[in-house]
Amino acid sequence: MRHFISVNDVSDLQSLTKEALALKKNPYQFKELGKNKTIGLIFLNPSLRTRLSTQKAAQNLGMNVIVMNMDKEGWALETQDGVVMNHNTVEHIREAAAVMGEYCDIIGVRSFPRLVDRQEDYSEDFFNKFIKYSGVPIVSLESATRHPLQSFADLITIEETKKVARPKVVLTWAPHIKALPQAVPNSFAEWMNKAEVDFVITHPEGYELAPEFSGNATIEYDQDEALKGADFVYVKNWSSYKDYGKVITMDSYWMMDHEKIALTNDARVMHCLPVRRGIELADEILDGPNSIVIQEASNRVWSAQAVLKKILESNF
Numbered sequence: 001m002r003h004f005i006s007v008n009d010v011s012d013l014q015s016l017t018k019e020a021l022a023l024k025k026n027p028y029q030f031k032e033l034g035k036n037k038t039i040g041l042i043f044l045n046p047s048l049r050t051r052l053s054t055q056k057a058a059q060n061l062g063m064n065v066i067v068m069n070m071d072k073e074g075w076a077l078e079t080q081d082g083v084v085m086n087h088n089t090v091e092h093i094r095e096a097a098a099v100m101g102e103y104c105d106i107i108g109v110r111s112f113p114r115l116v117d118r119q120e121d122y123s124e125d126f127f128n129k130f131i132k133y134s135g136v137p138i139v140s141l142e143s144a145t146r147h148p149l150q151s152f153a154d155l156i157t158i159e160e161t162k163k164v165a166r167p168k169v170v171l172t173w174a175p176h177i178k179a180l181p182q183a184v185p186n187s188f189a190e191w192m193n194k195a196e197v198d199f200v201i202t203h204p205e206g207y208e209l210a211p212e213f214s215g216n217a218t219i220e221y222d223q224d225e226a227l228k229g230a231d232f233v234y235v236k237n238w239s240s241y242k243d244y245g246k247v248i249t250m251d252s253y254w255m256m257d258h259e260k261i262a263l264t265n266d267a268r269v270m271h272c273l274p275v276r277r278g279i280e281l282a283d284e285i286l287d288g289p290n291s292i293v294i295q296e297a298s299n300r301v302w303s304a305q306a307v308l309k310k311i312l313e314s315n316f
């Protein structure tokens with residue numbers, strides 16, 4: 001593995017999942033692997049889980065970790081080529097990424113979409129330039145269109161919790177007061193489409209994900225119908241891909257509560273967090289026995305550690 005940007009960077013999903021679960025049992029087995037290697041974690045947006053879990057994962061492998069909140073502590077970055085930089089941007093991504101590549105053996109980057117121009121966001125120009133100019137392996141800490149470390153942790157959580165060999169997994173849209181990226185649902189769909197699960201996506205009309213992400217999933221516009229017999233329900237809001245970046249409904253009927261869970265096969269409820277209580281998910285679910293959101297967040301360490309281990313083994 002050179003970079004970790006999407007599920008397509010994983011050659012064998014089952015084997016990587018097994019490796020992550022083995023690391024969970026024995027976190028310090030490869031403490032020498034990352035000795036004298038440095039990872040830089042560069043955040044252009046806020047984070048709790050990604051920042052702490054990736055830092056912990058790298059430390060478990062013996063790596064040095066540098067964290068930079070680029071949005072607050074760094075120079076304003078220019079990403080367009082050929083521009084005269086006589087406005088607010090101070091440093092071009094060409095120099096910034098190249099310099100970071102001199103200090104770090106691996107770089108993790110988080111950069112959210114602007115949700116203004118779909119073509120711009122879905123081109124992943126920022127990540128592609130980081131890969132090009134840094135010269136070192138790049139790990140996505142969430143890009144404009146994907147959140148692969150989250151999706152991998154989600155898969156690990158399903159694997160260790162499932163009660164049947166091929167569970168029914170339902171990704172359901174949930175209401176929210178703000179326009180959120182499609183990165184988490186896109187990525188979850190991309191990973192579930194490659195996993196041994198029956199995968200259903202449910203959302204109000206107008207919230208269809210990009211076809212390259214929804215893939216072969218069953219799309220069901222009736223949430224109650226979709227939830228029938230579900231073993232896992234993955235709750236997440238996203239803004240419209242069609243009417244790009246727009247909130248087209250906030251219908252509270254879509255919030256997961258006890259009545260909705262009663263339709264399922266006593267489903268385990270997942271959410272990547274942070275979650276807005278009483279809007280996306282009812283307190284009674286988050287505080288009840290069906291919720292596995294903390295286990296899911298905990299597994300972020302093992303998804304990151306398995307990925308960093310692969311990159312260390314393949315590149316150094």
Ligand code: CP
Binds near residue numbers: 048051142273274
């Ligand atoms: N789920 C997730 O990525 O959380 P953070 O935004 O807090 O990192």
